Amino acid sequence: MNELEKDYQEKTKMKNIEQIIFGSFEINTWYFSPYPEEYGNQKLLYICENCLKYMKKKKSIMKHQTKCTFKHPPVEVIYVDSTPSILPIQEIPKSIVIYEVDAANNKLYCQCLCLFAKLFLDHKTMYFDISSFIFYILTEEYKGKCNFVGYFSKVILLRIRICLMITIYLVL
């Protein structure tokens, strides 16, 4: 293990946020996440299940939810599956919908997503400089309500190359 890895492990071995309230769920977190200090030193954090913004107080999230305009992740739907589930426990018909979110155009949403994800992923390292990523958000929708299920992301290599070329051009 090199010095950088040791330093990272030392800084992040202590879980900062113990629990989150995410919609109607109370969820115990697993790992440290680098939320801004005034939020990261809370034992309990409230996270909007629609836009993923984070708040310290219950009254703040309640006020936020009355005016939150996000009903689903921002922009493109790229996949919809309305096939009824074969699982007997699923009584309400639900659709699986995947959204494609470009971090360059939805920076705040994607930063909030990364901070949220880090609560459950030990080795995630990108949180703020994410403009070269595209995120695919898996949701489950029923009765017009969209529920976050998970996500994955990929790097856009062409965008990195263009940024490097601009940087090199500016340096020279």
Ligand SMILES: [Zn+2]
């Ligand atoms: Zn919201």
